[in-house]
Amino acid sequence: MQEFIQKATVLVEALPYIREFEGKTVVIKYGGSAMEDPAIRRLTAQDVALMKYVGMNPVVVHGGGPGITRMLKRLDIESTFHNGLRVTDDATMEVVEMILAGSINKDIVTLINQAGGTAVGLSGKDGNLLHARKLVSEDGGDIGHVGEIVQVHFKIIQVLCGAGMIPVIAPVATDDKGRTWNVNGDTAAGEIAAALQAEKLVFLTDAPGLLSDLNDPGTLISQVTYAEVKELTRKGVIAGGMIPKIEACHKALDYGVRKAHIIDGRVPHALLIEIFTQMGVGTLVTV
Ligand SMILES: Nc1ncnc2c1ncn2[C@@H]1O[C@H](COP(=O)(O)OP(=O)(O)OP(=O)(O)O)[C@@H](O)[C@H]1O
């Protein structure tokens, strides 16, 4: 009996959070690097399904860097990066779209559905969701089909959420000419959260959060402001894949998203812990 009383207590402890987030939109960026463990993938999908059942509107935007790199290798296509962005020639773009909007997207959709949710996979082309233009690299270099988002037509997300479904979005965008653009998943998540005026934006990644020393998980920065972020970027503490996350947090917070978190997607139920408990996991980015 004691065990069940304890379980009931845990449920009741979640009540204030369930009440706070009822009907609210939470955008979850699911990083490709946090997806590597199939057992954890299943738990993450359960967390997302549960969020929907208790009345939130989870919207998943995913990455897939490692999966794309693996497929390119199988096809003997070299992966090249320029300032952290994947140089995307025609052949690479084809693979990026196949993997992101194809296998990875459908894998996440299937797992959420197996957990009892109703997930619908989309790319930025579906419902005209993401429009992009060519991104010119900071140094003027040509990085091919890498795009930057110019508009989010979020109607399709609202329709799906309103119908009890969970949108799962692959960050592939289009433009008026029907061309295909590879957009960064973090940037897409930030733009989508901003457009939806989401309550929360959560990044699930393969680090405990923002670290002041990459090699030491003990150096987790549990809360960081814009001003501090600028300084950390200048010092090179924020680098590589962390840069677009921090920038996406900025964008989202500027546009009225209330909270932005970067958490460790490799921890079982990291998402539930972040949302339903008062335990501060990962890094909270604030204005
Ligand atoms: N200060 C920092 N703290 C934590 N991680 C950092 C920091 N600076 C750079 N990083 C890097 O950022 C990485 C996370 O970004 P990465 O792009 O690799 O993953 P992701 O965005 O979750 O996945 P995907 O790009 O496939 O969607 C970490 O693995 C780490 O190497």
Ligand SMILES: [Mg+2]
């Ligand atoms: Mg990334």
